[in-house]
Amino acid sequence: MDLNLWVCGRRGHLTYAPAEEDLRARLHATTALGVAWRCLRCGDFVLGEPRMSGPAADAPLVPRGRALRDAIILRLLAVERFVKGVFVLAAGYGVIQFRGRRDAIERAFHEDVPLLKPFTDKIGWNLENSAVVETIRRVVEAQASTLLWAGIALLVYGALQLTEGAGLWLLKRWGEYFALIATSLGLPIEIYELTERLTWFRVAALVINVAAVLYLLISKRLFGIRGGHRAYEAERHEMSLMEVEHSATGQPAKHDPSPARAAG
Incomplete structure (x- = not known):
């Protein structure tokens, strides 16, 4: 196509x-x-x-051409960041709101979860040792101050995801650097999670983020790779139809690469 x-x-x-x-x-x-x-x-x-x-x-x-394809890829990454950011912000808001109702939720958890045991025993699910139930138990039994800091951390992380998505969607150079650094910092955590429990979802997330880092680093010539920013801007101008027409007339255009003029 x-x-x-x-x-x-x-x-x-x-x-x-x-x-x-x-x-x-x-x-x-x-x-x-x-x-x-x-x-x-x-x-x-x-x-x-x-x-x-x-x-x-x-x-x-x-x-x-290739510059257009790169722009589409960056905006697809931006959409993924936007979706993740919204969900993380919602989770952070939920955790902070949960602090005020923790006693009622904790009481409901301890009273209602055991009622499910006869059903889970029939289907062969060990409810007591379930990872899902254990995670919920740790959350509801956590101290209010711990939940507050966890909620704040989620809100900050969600805001960073939205900022990263905005930079990528607008095709800004700072957005590419922001995405590269933020994604790279998260790779050790994802690798550590795989050592604890191997799932297809975690493997897919790691592969996507590693591919995103390599794509940004190499394709966008970040941190001086493959000639850096100057080579990247020269490549963009070479792919411009106006530049091709200027070359055909023997009068190369004098473009200033500093103001990144772009039209969707």
């Missing part, structure tokens, strides 16, 4: 009329149905007036 055409189909084509006559001629065509301008994303000629115009150096740097 051509991702360039797929995005243009969802968002519309992005046409640009440069002020330079020679370059303008390469992006413009006259047809029997009227004028057409070349889309900076997919390269097709689109009937109608251009959406934007101005000097070629001011043309938006449109993600296309």
